[in-house]
Amino acid sequence: MTLTLALVQILNGLQFGLILFLIAAGLTLVFGVMDFINLAHGVQYMVGAYLVAAFTAMTGSFVAGLALALPAALIFGLVLEVLIFRHLYDRDHLDQVLATFGVIIFLNQAVKYVWGAAPLNVAIPDALSGAIEITDGMLYPVWRLVIIAVGLAVGLALYLVVNKTKLGMLVRAGASNAAMVSALGVNIRLLFTIVFGVGAMLAGFAGAMVAPILSVEPGMGDNVLILAFVVIVIGGIGSIRGAFIAALLIGLVDTLGRFFAPTLLKLLLDPSAASQTGRAIAPMLIYILMAAVLFFRPSGLFPSKQ
Amino acid sequence: MNNLVDLDAHASPALATPRRANRAYLLPLIVFAIFALVPLSVLWGSQSFILALVTRIMILALAAMSLDLLIGYGAMISFGHAAYVGLGAYSVAILASHGITDGFIQLAVALSVSLIFAFFTGAISLRTKGVYFIMITLAFGQMLFFLGTSLAAYGGDDGLTLASRSMFFGSKFMKNDVAMYYVAFGVLLGAYLLLRAIVASRFGRVLRGIRENPVRMEAIGFAPYRYQLTAYVIAGMIAGVSGFLLANQTEFVSPAYTAWQRSGDLIFVLVLGGLGSLHGAIIGAAVFSLLADILSHYTENWALIFGPILILVVLYARGGITGLFGSKS
Numbered sequence: 001m002t003l004t005l006a007l008v009q010i011l012n013g014l015q016f017g018l019i020l021f022l023i024a025a026g027l028t029l030v031f032g033v034m035d036f037i038n039l040a041h042g043v044q045y046m047v048g049a050y051l052v053a054a055f056t057a058m059t060g061s062f063v064a065g066l067a068l069a070l071p072a073a074l075i076f077g078l079v080l081e082v083l084i085f086r087h088l089y090d091r092d093h094l095d096q097v098l099a100t101f102g103v104i105i106f107l108n109q110a111v112k113y114v115w116g117a118a119p120l121n122v123a124i125p126d127a128l129s130g131a132i133e134i135t136d137g138m139l140y141p142v143w144r145l146v147i148i149a150v151g152l153a154v155g156l157a158l159y160l161v162v163n164k165t166k167l168g169m170l171v172r173a174g175a176s177n178a179a180m181v182s183a184l185g186v187n188i189r190l191l192f193t194i195v196f197g198v199g200a201m202l203a204g205f206a207g208a209m210v211a212p213i214l215s216v217e218p219g220m221g222d223n224v225l226i227l228a229f230v231v232i233v234i235g236g237i238g239s240i241r242g243a244f245i246a247a248l249l250i251g252l253v254d255t256l257g258r259f260f261a262p263t264l265l266k267l268l269l270d271p272s273a274a275s276q277t278g279r280a281i282a283p284m285l286i287y288i289l290m291a292a293v294l295f296f297r298p299s300g301l302f303p304s305k306q
Numbered sequence: 307m308n309n310l311v312d313l314d315a316h317a318s319p320a321l322a323t324p325r326r327a328n329r330a331y332l333l334p335l336i337v338f339a340i341f342a343l344v345p346l347s348v349l350w351g352s353q354s355f356i357l358a359l360v361t362r363i364m365i366l367a368l369a370a371m372s373l374d375l376l377i378g379y380g381a382m383i384s385f386g387h388a389a390y391v392g393l394g395a396y397s398v399a400i401l402a403s404h405g406i407t408d409g410f411i412q413l414a415v416a417l418s419v420s421l422i423f424a425f426f427t428g429a430i431s432l433r434t435k436g437v438y439f440i441m442i443t444l445a446f447g448q449m450l451f452f453l454g455t456s457l458a459a460y461g462g463d464d465g466l467t468l469a470s471r472s473m474f475f476g477s478k479f480m481k482n483d484v485a486m487y488y489v490a491f492g493v494l495l496g497a498y499l500l501l502r503a504i505v506a507s508r509f510g511r512v513l514r515g516i517r518e519n520p521v522r523m524e525a526i527g528f529a530p531y532r533y534q535l536t537a538y539v540i541a542g543m544i545a546g547v548s549g550f551l552l553a554n555q556t557e558f559v560s561p562a563y564t565a566w567q568r569s570g571d572l573i574f575v576l577v578l579g580g581l582g583s584l585h586g587a588i589i590g591a592a593v594f595s596l597l598a599d600i601l602s603h604y605t606e607n608w609a610l611i612f613g614p615i616l617i618l619v620v621l622y623a624r625g626g627i628t629g630l631f632g633s634k635s
Contacts, residue, residue, distance in 0.1 A: 087621055097385065097570075099621065102574075102613045103613065107613075229441050233441045237437065276459070280453055280457065287446065287452075290442065290445050291427075291446070294434055294438065
C-alpha cells in the first residue's frame with residue numbers, strides 16, 4: 001500500500017517537475033542569451049491558462065482552445081517584448097527586476113479586471129478525463145500522465161533543437177558569449193526574439209496544460225515564477241540540460257517532501273509534533289536544497305558561461 | 307588610503323562642495339520637520355487615518371532605508387528584504403501570544419532573530435554574484451513565507467491578531483496613536499542618523515569602494531565578503547525593527563508581510579525615491595503610500611495605473627525623486 005502511494009507521489013512529482021521545466025526552459029535561455037532577468041515570465045504562464053480557458057469556452061473544445069491559445073500566447077509575449085522588454089536589455093539587473101515587476105502588477109490586475117477574481121475551471125477533454133489503474137486498486141488520472149508525456153516530448157524536442165541544429169548552436173553560443181556571437185555576424189536581436197517568443201509560448205503552454213487540474217486565477221504565475229527561478233539557478237543559468245534535471249529534482253523533492261517529511265519525523269517525534277514540524281519543513285526543503293547547491297557550486301550545477 | 311578619499315568624493319558629489327552640502331542636509335531636514343509636525347494636523351480636525359497612514363509611511367521608509375545600505379551603497383540587490391520585516395513582526399506576535407508583552411524583550415528577540423537569519427543566509431548568499439544573489443535572497447525570503455503559512459499554531463495563512471501593543475516600562479503608552487507615531491518617528495530618525503554615520507565612516511567608504519570596484523578593493527587589502535556580510539546583517543536588523551513597529555501599528559501579523567511582492571515593493575520605493583541617499587527611501591515611501599492610497603480611493607483597479615508608473619519610472623526617471631533635486635549625479 002505504501003509502495004503504491006509512493007509511486008503515485010513520484011508520478012505527481014514528475015508531472016510537477018515537467019511543468020516547471022516548460023516554464024524554466026524559456027526563462028533560462030532568455031536569461032542566458034540576453035542576460036535579461038524577466039520576472040514577468042510567470043504571468044506568461046497565467047496568461048496561457050486564461051487564454052485556454054477563454055478559447056475553450058468559446059469553441060467548446062479543449063484541443064481547439066489549445067490550438068488557438070498557443071499562437072495567442074506567442075503573440076502576447078512578442079508584444080510585451082517589443083513594447084517594454086526591448087528597452088531593458090542594456091539596463092542593469094535592478095532596472096530589469098523593477099520594470100518586469102511592474103508588468104506583473106499590471107497584468108495580475110488586468111486579468112482580474114477582464115475575467116474577474118473568481119477562479120475559472122477548464123474541463124479536461126472527454127477522451128482523457130478518466131483514470132487508469134496503475135497497480136491493483138490504485139487509480140491515476142490520465143490527464144496527469146498526458147502532462148508527463150507531453151513534458152518529456154517537449155524536453156526531447158528542445159534537446160534535439162538546441163544540440164543538433166544550427167539555430168540551437170547559435171543559442172548555445174549566445175548563452176556562453178553573446179557579444180562574440182554578435183561580432184561574428186549573427187543577428188543576435190533576431191535570435192533573441194525567437195528564443196523569447198518560444199520561451200513565452202512554452203510558459204503559456206505549461207499554463208494551458210495545468211489549467212484543467214488547477215484553478216485558473218489571478219496571481220497563479222507568481223509562485224510558479226519563484227520555483228522556476230529556483231530551477232534555473234540550481235541548474236545553471238542558460239543550460240537547458242541543467243533546467244531539465246533541476247526541474248525534475250525540485251518537482252520530486254517538493255512533492256515527496258510534503259508527503260514523507262511528516263512520516264519520517266514520526267520516527268523521531270511524537271505523532272502530532274511530527275506532522276506539525278513536517279508540514280512546516282516540507283515547503284522549505286527546495287529552498288534549503290537551493291542554498292546547499294549554491295553553497296558548493298555558486299553558479300549552479302551546469303554553468304554555461306565561461 | 308588616498309585612493310579611498312578620491313573614491314569617496316567621486317561616489318557622493320553631494321558632499322563635495324559646500325553649496326551642495328547645504329542642499330544635501332536641507333532635504334532630509336525638511337522631511338523630518340514635516341514628519342514631526344504631522345500630528346499637529348489633528349488640531350485642524352484631520353482624522354486619525356492620516357496619523358495611521360503617516361506612521362505606516364515611516365515604517366515602510368525604515369525598511370526601505372535599510373535596504374538602501376545594501377542596494378544603494380553596497381550594490382547587493384537583495385530581493386528578500388521583506389523577510390526581516392516578517393521576522394520582526396512575528397517576534398512581537400508570537401511572544402505576545404505567549405503573554406510576553408514587554409517591548410524590550412520583544413525588540414531584543416526581533417533583533418537577535420534578524421541578526422541570526424541575516425548572518426547565516428547572508429553568509430551563503432554573498433558567495434554568489436549578480437543574478438544568483440538576487441535569486442538566492444528571493445529564495446530565502448520565500449522560505450520564511452512558507453514557514454509562516456505552515457505555522458498553524460500562530461494563525462498559518464490567516465495570520466495572527468495581537469491582543470495588545472507592546473509595553474515599555476510596564477506602561478501601555480503605545481496604545482495611544484500619537485505615541486505610536488512618535489515612537490516610529492524617533493526610530494526612523496535614529497536609524498537615519500545611524501546609517502548616515504555608518505555610510506560616512508571608514509566602513510561605509512570601504513563598502514562604497516566595493517560597490518564601485520570589488521577587485522581593486524581586494525587588491526588594496528580589503529576582503530569584500532566581511533564588509534558586505536556586516537552590511538547585510540545591519541540592514542537585516544534595521545528591517546527587523548521596522549517589522550516590530552509594523553506589528554504594533556497594525557496589531558496584526560501575517561505571512562503576507564514576507565511575500566516576495568513586498569520585497570519588490572521595497573525596491574520600488576527605494577528606486578522611486580532615489581538610490582544611495584538614505585532620505586530618498588523616505589521620500590519614496592511617502593510617494594508610494596500616498597499614490598497607492600489616493601489611487602485606491604478612485605478605483606479598485608489602481609494596480610492598472612501603479613504597474614505602468616513603475617515601468618515608466620524605471621525607463622525614464624532613473625535618479626528617482628531625489629535625482630530631480632540634483633542632490634545626486
